[in-house]
Amino acid sequence: MHMTFKGWAAIVLTIAAAGAAHAGGFSRGTANTDILYEDGRVVLQGGSTYVAPSRAYETVSGRPVSDGSMTGSYWVPGLAVKIGINDASSCALTYTEPYGASLETGAQTQRAQLLAGRDGSIASHLRSDEYGATCAVKLPAGPGNLVLVGGVFLQSIDYKDQSLLGTLHLGDDEAYGYRLGAAYEIPDYALRAQLLYRSAVDHEGDGTFTASPLAAARYGVPAGYTVFAHGGGTLPQSLEISLRSGVAEDWLAFGSVKWTDWSVLPSLDYVVTGFGPQHRDFNFRDGWTIQGGLAHSFTEKLAGLVSLTWDRGVSTGADVLTDTWTLGAGAQLKTDIGNFQIGAGLSYMTAGMQSIARSATLDATVGGDWGLGVTTSYAIKF
Template identity: 40%
Template sequence: MSSSIKKIIIGFAGATILATAANAGGFSRGTADTDILFEDGNFNMRAGVTIVNPNVKYDTINGAAASDGKYSDSYAIPNAAIKLKLHDNLSCAGTVTQSFGAGATYGPEAVAAGLLTGHGVKSEGFTSNELGLTCGANLAVGPGRAWVIGGLYMQDFDYSQTVTLNARTPFGLSNTDATLAFKDEYRLGYRLGVAYEIPEIALRAQLLYRSEVHHTPGVDVGSFTTLVRAFPAFGEGTLPQSVELKLQSGVAPGWLVFGSVKWTDWSVLDTLNYTIVGPAPVFGNVTELEYAWRDGWTVSAGVGHQFNDNLSGQAALTWDRGVSTTEDNLRDTWGLAGGVALSNDSKTATLSLGGGITYLSGGSVAQQTVAHNIGTIEEGDSFAYTSKGSWAYALGGSFKIKF
């Protein structure tokens, strides 16, 4: 059994990463490919990209049927890792991915509904890229090997929101666009973990913690730009910590089962606070973008099979608990993803391809009925809306070499 199981492992790390991003809860996107630490070889490199196309739109706005198209933007997640085996008991890996992100472009009906309360959001989104270095030390324990994993990563933050202002603004201009933007420098975080594996039967259990990162973009990199002038702006917000347990094992010649449970501390993101520097009473006060999220849970399970010496495949089911409570519409998702891995005879090169489909639950959000108070989450949004269940699609590929 050991020979065929080891061949399955060759392509699965890359194939499993593909196509599951549409299931990620909250603003989660890519995950650093630290699994490359466990792979055979003195030098391993894997690089790939996943394209995700969610299709979320409003079904009704303020009780009336909506005709706007989808507002959820498609996106691409890069993922790359290079591992060096420094010693029989020590390996280190450099990783690159886009850890968090979101993007939306709203139609004219949604913009008009927002204008009724002061401004209509035309588009908004952010990205947070991660550069990491993680090492793993191992030693023989019983029939297998025990690992201690640790490392540092740097994460940036780049946010932008464009709104249409109505005639009640101090600028005295009707339907004038303005853009709020922040760009924070790379901030330091860390990851720690433990693992135990028995390579002969492809058994591995791994527990990995990733720290939160607090971003505080200052006035030198924040702005609120209008037709009249650009005002400095600054803000703060926290992206969450997470803990993930991953399990896998060979169960029969040519067969592997795997699964994971991940907790993400999305409840840390009650608000994103910002201040636009300018004359009172319009500017100079703290303003909040409200989220009021709860913690997220993501559970997945799958099976892999070795078809022949060069071709393996896998399929996985994923459920993610939606993080929304009262402010927006990020509900539960259910997804199915699959992938294949094709390697050359010497197993020095592997091509992985994957695809997936995810069902995104619908829901409703009420309109705020009381005045907004800073520091207090008010239930609802600037306008009421409902969304039906929708589908997201993902395609990805990666290429790996080893020596």
């Protein structure tokens, strides 16, 4: 073979990032625990994925609108350090942004919401950070190794939601979760089958609510009046099965199936002092993400791959998070100073609709929309 398949975990993860960044719900980045399988006593890898989705309403309250895209572009960073303890065990420190969202509706949509007397969200932003520590132990088993994986992570969130009544800001700096998994690998055939579980994380956060002029007129408080707020919710558990294997000279096939328990988040519930209990409905269903692809080694230093990812939309009618199809391609270049990976994904988001009857702020429809993801990373081994 031109290029050993043992070092291909990085390139497969890189191209997977371009597809995963368009996944359902609020999913964004995935911690690079695959670095545990890389050769080398110390391995460093860092990268970033840029995603530019374009989701726009076609109609609101039965009328055509031309507000343009309501989804903002964003970056998803990823850092990982593997430290080999001995030939049979290693640990990794990782960082990523596992969840995020950015939504801003246009003037026509906001006007329709005001005329309909609806006070729902007109702009929302969610950011999260995950700091993880994961270890793996290899046990000889037949022609390969049984690998046991486990670790913990700290997750924080920062959430802002603007409605016609005002702006809610909640944050939680410290919540914990864990990972557990098992894999079987035969390195000589680049074969690895893995089952990896990531736990749910419960968040409770304090913050503020700042009243808008509309709230001032309705409730008799000054515009800009700020009061205490408290609320929370659960971000989901997930289970992923992945398989990769050499299938011919210089060829590698890979695939994965991931289930994410988005139905655990029916709503964000919070309490605002003086305004009482409030909620933001999501009514998500569980998400499924299926990916498959092929990689090929062209020379000892250059490899490339293609992939296709399907993500089942989590929407049940309260929003327009529909199915997404992503075609990805990537390349890896080995140099004397490290390995460079680059990938890109073109995503198609299917048409859909939301309705007040299903807890949406307004009746609205979307057509088929497109998104683009570009990802790069660099890895070096010692």
